[in-house]
Amino acid sequence: MKKSTLIALTAALILSCFSYLQSQQTGSVAGTVTDARTGRAVSGAAVNIRNTQFSALTDNQGKYLINNVPAGKYSIQASAAGYDAQIRKNITVKAGSTAPADFKLKASVPAKDEKNRLVYDVEA
Numbered sequence: 001m002k003k004s005t006l007i008a009l010t011a012a013l014i015l016s017c018f019s020y021l022q023s024q025q026t027g028s029v030a031g032t033v034t035d036a037r038t039g040r041a042v043s044g045a046a047v048n049i050r051n052t053q054f055s056a057l058t059d060n061q062g063k064y065l066i067n068n069v070p071a072g073k074y075s076i077q078a079s080a081a082g083y084d085a086q087i088r089k090n091i092t093v094k095a096g097s098t099a100p101a102d103f104k105l106k107a108s109v110p111a112k113d114e115k116n117r118l119v120y121d122v123e124a
Helices: 003-023
Strands: 026-035 046-049 055-057 063-070 072-079 086-093 098-100 103-105
Touching (some): 026 072, 026 086
Parallel strands (some): 026 103
Antiparallel strands (some): 026 063, 046 055, 046 072
């Protein structure tokens, strides 16, 4: 076997081992976001792993999945228009597995101004 072929095969083996090890150091977070009062799915809710770039939106059944999350402990936040945000702390992501994190969001109660009119707090 030629020396250049042997070097190329060795490099390919090292890279594939690195990719395999990298994939074994991550896990996923999955769950459902529902309305706390009705139990209905909240579609389009934003689910964010705080202090990271990892996030997802819920589907029509209120389900979400965040892949390739490095193993560790996280705080995860779910929010949606018309609901108070909820944070789940100490969610442990283990390599090669999926950590469950379900949310039951409570509807926001709008404040009233001095003339007893409803005032909605909208983030820009």
